[in-house]
Amino acid sequence: MQNKYKKEGLKATIFYGIVAFLIVIVICMISIRFGKEKFLMATDLVDMITIDTQKLQEEPIPPVLENFEEETEDQNFSVLLNPPDYGAQYATLKIPSIEIDLPIFYGKTLDLLKKGIGHDNDSYFPGEGGSIVLMGHNYSKFLRKLPQAKIGDEIQISTNYGEFIYQIYDTQIVNEYDTDKVPITDQEEILMIYTCWPINNVGYATERYVVYSKVM
Amino acid sequence: MKIVKGIINSILAFLLCVSFVAGFIVVLLSNTVLNEKYIVEQLAKNQFYEKVEIDLKNGFEEYQYQSGFPETVFENLCSREMIEKDVNRVIESWYQGTETVNHSADVELQIQANIEQYLKENNMDVTEKQQKNIQDFEKMMVQVYENKVGIVSNYNKQITKAIEKGKEVIAVAKKVLIGTFVAILILTLLINVKDFLAFVSTIGTSLLASGILLELIQFVIEKNIDINHILVFTQALSDFIKEMIYDVLNKFSWSGILLIIVGIMSIVVSNCRKERGN
Known part of the structure; x- marks a missing residue:
């Protein structure tokens, strides 16, 4: 029971x-x-x-410059495949005449500009055939000597997909809001490098010293 | 009759379980995310103020190169106490809808004093244009301070609204859940009025199911969300959010284990008593 x-x-x-x-x-x-x-x-x-942890673990795929040939020669264009991630260093900038040798980072945040030269991510990459906009502080270890560069001087950009050489053809002092003076177009490969102006400025700089160069 | 009663008890256990879990979530939310005191405690626990201080230092430093000023100009612009007070005022504004007042005027005065001293020490006369540039720069430094201590300055109004809405919903949910819970409890008691141990077993069943559900919720969230790699605005804020999520999930886990133990014990003890009674 x-x-x-x-x-x-x-x-x-x-x-x-x-x-x-x-x-x-x-x-x-x-x-x-x-x-x-x-x-x-x-x-x-x-x-x-x-943050994509899988992407962090992956080895970055090296960029490749791909040329696309169209019917007429002026329609040919190049595109950089596997572009660098935002914030990554992908090239170095050399201006031998004024002893500038600095790393180029993809992006333009102040955080990146503390480390070297920034590449405006709205502009083109070297070799793509469009305008390239680079910028850096006018501090002694960055682009303080930029205004000393003369028309005709050489500028070298070394990337892991190629070497690109440009020649300075113009310099200008522009207002910070005058974006027409640093136009981004796909018509011609023009390299524009700018820094704050005047060099001995104190406080917030409203002008920029721009160096224009073309592919040699 | 026994089968019918069993089915009714199972349905009641189901309803009790739903109200237990819903009640737990409501109480947890009102005691954590919607509780100002909890947030302030978590901020202190996660060294949030210290991280904001470092972030601020980096923020000022970013403007150093373009300003042409030496490091000394950026020294002593703000103290840890100032940061702590201002961050807490932002939190207070989120939860109480108050206007935020911060120490940005003090920061402005300090940077003005530092610049003046620098110019004086170096016998520098500034032109009218340079004076304007200096004023713009001072405003920029104040903006840096306000942005960093403002936590998510641009979204503060939305956060205040969301918290207000959340509090309203939680207040209604609390009332509804308490009413539902009491009603189901009384109904269970009435059905098992002659068999108190069956009542205990039904409660135990709902507690056991609730415990398992809490464990499952915690498991599913941890499995599907990469909490460790959440990045919202700044590292300090991301770390704080991560720790808060882990703390909430931890509460889910411990409460789940507790409910499972209490549930199993209620079922076993009530049925053992039944045996002895028989």
């Missing part, structure tokens, strides 16, 4: 345990049925503000 009651007690315990699991399964099924889309939306949203 006592054994029978023991069995019934065990049975009841197992029954309630099974009921608990069934409840969990039912709630999970209901949540999946009605909440899956919202959950996926939420995870997508979080993914947008999450």
